Amino acid sequence: MxxxxxxxxxxxxxxxxxxxxxxxxxxxxxxxxxxxxxxxxxxxxxxxxxxxxxxxxxxxxxxxxxxxxxxxxxxxxxxxxxxxxxxxxxxxxxxxxxxxxxxxxxxxxxxxxxxxxxxxxxxxxxxLRVRFVRRASAARRAVRQLSAGDGARAAALSELFALRALANQPVRKLAAITGDPVAAWRDGDEAAIRRLADLELRDLGVRR
The missing domain is CATH 1.10.287 (Helix Hairpins)
Structure with missing residues (x-):
């Protein structure tokens, strides 16, 4: 937990x-x-x-x-x-x-x-605290399960959390990662996707 x-x-x-x-x-x-x-x-x-x-x-x-x-x-x-x-x-x-x-x-x-x-x-x-604990615990379980898998599953996990970051994070934080975060996610920019995913994971209380 x-x-x-x-x-x-x-x-x-x-x-x-x-x-x-x-x-x-x-x-x-x-x-x-x-x-x-x-x-x-x-x-x-x-x-x-x-x-x-x-x-x-x-x-x-x-x-x-x-x-x-x-x-x-x-x-x-x-x-x-x-x-x-x-x-x-x-x-x-x-x-x-x-x-x-x-x-x-x-x-x-x-x-x-x-x-x-x-x-x-x-x-x-x-x-608010219960909601955070539930979301963070679920995110931690997902990271543990998928990080143990192959590269494709890890990439899918990064893309998923990057997409969550696009939906949840403030624009200023997204802009600090890349000028056009939506285009970076759509084009499969691995570096940008990883940074976006890490941004969402940190917000959920989880590190890779």
């Missing part, structure tokens, strides 16, 4: 692009974690309420159990304590619900902060 171009300038640009994408991803991941933690702090009152109400409910039930053992009047006195314990349980449940809701909100905010900017760049960067 060919990850980077053979041409030094393009390889440097690709490396820089990948490093910037990784840095961008890391920065927004950190920002997402920070946003998650910041929103999660809003759950502190609910957590405190849940813990305090739970403790109060437990203490009220302890008192209720002790009073229940008092002869004659125990059953009558336990009613208010049981009611207050139930109310405390309800308050603790409300605090737990608030903590759960804030936790879900914190997760959603953290993912949104981290993923949205990363995906906006990834939808452009990743397909």
């Amino acid at each position: 060919t990850l980077y171009a053979a041409a030094p300038a393009r390889r440097a640009r690709q490396l820089l692009g990948d490093l910037l994408f990784l840095a961008w991803t890391g920065a927004w991941t950190w920002a997402g974690l920070r946003a998650h933690d910041a929103v999660l702090e809003l759950a502190a009152p609910g957590r405190a309420t849940m813990n305090a109400a739970g403790d109060i409910a437990g203490q009220l039930r302890d008192v209720e159990d002790r009073i229940a053992g008092v002869p004659l009047v125990g059953d009558d006195l336990t009613g208010p304590f049981g009611g207050m314990a139930s109310q405390a349980d309800g308050l603790a449940a409300a605090g737990a619900s608030l903590v759960e809701t804030v936790g879900q909100l914190a997760l959603a905010v953290g993912l949104a902060v981290a993923l949205v900017p990363v995906l906006l760049v990834a939808v452009v960067h990743v397909p």
Whole structure:
């Protein structure tokens, strides 16, 4: 698999692009974690309420159990304590619900902060890199297969990539090779065809 171009300038640009994408991803991941933690702090009152109400409910039930053992009047006195314990349980449940809701909100905010900017760049960067890797890998396989063959197959390979260069490369690069690259390809100028093919191969990340 060919990850980077053979041409030094393009390889440097690709490396820089990948490093910037990784840095961008890391920065927004950190920002997402920070946003998650910041929103999660809003759950502190609910957590405190849940813990305090739970403790109060437990203490009220302890008192209720002790009073229940008092002869004659125990059953009558336990009613208010049981009611207050139930109310405390309800308050603790409300605090737990608030903590759960804030936790879900914190997760959603953290993912949104981290993923949205990363995906906006990834939808452009990743397909371009995947397209280059696939094209370069296919070109490398073709070069290896046909370079091992006879001279006619090697010549056909050069003509094929020279034709691709005529279709894909900027005019200024083609003109730097020969004044009339189309005529050179049509006339079978071996030197010009080889230089055109090498130009396309370098763009695909491959050297002969």
